[in-house]
Amino acid sequence: MNYKSLLYSLLGVMFLQACDPASKKEIATSEEEITVSPEQLDKLGITNADHLSAASKRALKWPNIGNEWFIEFSGLQPLKGDLAYEEGVVRRDPSAMIFENGKYYVWYSKSVGPTDGFAGDIEKDKVFPWDRCDIWYATSEDGWTWKEEGMAVGRGEPGAYDDRSVFTTEIMKHDGVYYLTYQTVKSPYTVRVKNQIGLAWSDSPDGPWTKSEEPILSPADNGIWKGEEQDRFAVEKKGDFDSHKVHDPCILPYKGKFYLYYKGEQMGEEITFGGRQIRHGVAIADNPKGPYVKSEFNPISNSGHEICVWPYNGGIASLITTDGPEKNTIQWSPDGINFEIMSSIQGAPHAIGLNRTADSEKEPTEILRWGLSHIYNSYNYQSIMRFSSARKTTHKAKGE
Numbered sequence: 001m002n003y004k005s006l007l008y009s010l011l012g013v014m015f016l017q018a019c020d021p022a023s024k025k026e027i028a029t030s031e032e033e034i035t036v037s038p039e040q041l042d043k044l045g046i047t048n049a050d051h052l053s054a055a056s057k058r059a060l061k062w063p064n065i066g067n068e069w070f071i072e073f074s075g076l077q078p079l080k081g082d083l084a085y086e087e088g089v090v091r092r093d094p095s096a097m098i099f100e101n102g103k104y105y106v107w108y109s110k111s112v113g114p115t116d117g118f119a120g121d122i123e124k125d126k127v128f129p130w131d132r133c134d135i136w137y138a139t140s141e142d143g144w145t146w147k148e149e150g151m152a153v154g155r156g157e158p159g160a161y162d163d164r165s166v167f168t169t170e171i172m173k174h175d176g177v178y179y180l181t182y183q184t185v186k187s188p189y190t191v192r193v194k195n196q197i198g199l200a201w202s203d204s205p206d207g208p209w210t211k212s213e214e215p216i217l218s219p220a221d222n223g224i225w226k227g228e229e230q231d232r233f234a235v236e237k238k239g240d241f242d243s244h245k246v247h248d249p250c251i252l253p254y255k256g257k258f259y260l261y262y263k264g265e266q267m268g269e270e271i272t273f274g275g276r277q278i279r280h281g282v283a284i285a286d287n288p289k290g291p292y293v294k295s296e297f298n299p300i301s302n303s304g305h306e307i308c309v310w311p312y313n314g315g316i317a318s319l320i321t322t323d324g325p326e327k328n329t330i331q332w333s334p335d336g337i338n339f340e341i342m343s344s345i346q347g348a349p350h351a352i353g354l355n356r357t358a359d360s361e362k363e364p365t366e367i368l369r370w371g372l373s374h375i376y377n378s379y380n381y382q383s384i385m386r387f388s389s390a391r392k393t394t395h396k397a398k399g400e
Contacts, residue, residue: 069343076385082148085383094353109167133167223267235268274325349373
C-alpha cells in the first residue's frame, strides 16, 4: 500500500469512528475521566475544570520538571585573531572545543570562493558553502583570540569517497587518542548525491591524522528515486529517515560503548507543520573506529538540525533546533535513545561547538554557558563566532 492509499484509509477510519455513536461515547467517557486537582487548577489558571479546552488538556499532561533546563542565549560575538571574519573565506561548523597543552583546540570546515549553486558546471563550481572544504584547526589561550594552525584533514584522492569535500567535524578524545568524525561527499556533487561519514584519528591534537579507508556510516539504501532527473524531491519510495544523507556526526563514549549521533535527511524530504523533515539517529559501536550499527529505534528525534549532545546525570542531553515540530527544545534521555522534552527555548545558535572542558554534571545546561557557533556574513561567506547563555528562573520589570 502506498503512502496516499494509507492516508486515505486512515482518514476513512477516522470518519467512520466520528460517525459511530459508540466511538463518541468512548470519547465522552475519556473526557469524564480527566480530573484536575486544586493545585493544577490554580497553577494553570483553568477557569472551569468541567470545561477543558484542548490546550488545557495538553497542559495537564505536561511533566512537572521545573525550570532547571530553561536558558536564554545572548547574541553572537565576533572572535579575534585568525578566526575573525575574512572576506572570500568560509569558516563554519566548529567542532566542540577541548583543552590540551594549555590551550583550547577547535576544528572546522574551511573553503574559499563564492557559492555557485547547481545551475552551472558542478564539476568546476562550488554548489554549497560547505562544498570543496577541508578540515582546519585553530588554538586559543582564552577562547577569544585564535591562531589558525593549518589543515588537519584534507579531501581524498580523485575517486575516493571523500574526494569532493570533508566538513562539519566533531572531536572526541578517548584513551589518549583523538578522533575526528566528519561528513564526506564524493564528486560529482549533485542534488541526489548521498553524503557519508568518515573518521580520522591521531595520537596528538596537532596530527598527523590517519583517515578511515571507507566511510564509517552511510545512508539507508531503501529509498527509490523517481526518474533520472536530478530532483531530490521526486521519489517512488522515500525509505528510512536517513535514506538520502547522514550529516553532523558526533561520537560520545557512553556506557562502555561509542554512540555516533547524526542527522538524517530522507529522500523526497517534505515540509511539514514544523518545517523540514529532519530527524536524528544513533549508531553504536564497541570500538571508536567501528563498525557502527544503526539503532533499531531510529529515528530518535522527530526534529532538529545540527547535532548538539552531551552527557548528563547518567543519560544524554540534546539541543534540538531549526526544524520539526519539536524544534527549539532541550531534551534528555536516560539511555541515549529515548528522549523527552525538558525545556522550550528560543534563539539558540546554529552549529554549536560545545566547550567540552565544562563541568557538564554541575547542572543540566552548564556546558552551554559559552561556546562557538557560526554566522552567515553573506550567503557566500561565513565566520565562526562565540555565544553565551544563562539560566533564567525569574523575570522582573525594570526597577522591580
